[in-house]
Amino acid sequence: MAENDTQSQVRVCQSCGLPFDEGHLKFIAKEPNGEDSIYCCFCYKDGAFLNPDATIAEMIEIGVPHLAAKIGEPAAREAMRQLIPTLARWRVG
Ligand SMILES: [Zn+2]
Numbered sequence: 001m002a003e004n005d006t007q008s009q010v011r012v013c014q015s016c017g018l019p020f021d022e023g024h025l026k027f028i029a030k031e032p033n034g035e036d037s038i039y040c041c042f043c044y045k046d047g048a049f050l051n052p053d054a055t056i057a058e059m060i061e062i063g064v065p066h067l068a069a070k071i072g073e074p075a076a077r078e079a080m081r082q083l084i085p086t087l088a089r090w091r092v093g
Contacts, residue, residue: 013040014088015049016059017080038088049089059084 011020013027018040020028029037029044037044044050054062060080067076084090 011038012083012087013043014038015043015090016040017063017083017087018042043089056084056090059090 012018013020016039018024018027020040024040027040027042029039029041031037032047039049042050060077063080063084064073064076067079070076071079
């Protein structure tokens, strides 16, 4: 079933960690030049963050309920704590 091994890892939004798997490709934001962004349309639009003042802690809390539906809240919070600080938006500064 693995037809595409060139990208073994699913890309994720580099702000909130939303996975851009097959069902989520439509959520990839567009850059003003029409190229695919590294961010999702919930985080980013027309070259700017929709919530520019968000902090890592806030972004973790935003993500937890979505993931908690699948793996439970404690595991979801831990996973988001691990993931979010590694994303491009939060690594700088
Ligand atoms: Zn996002």
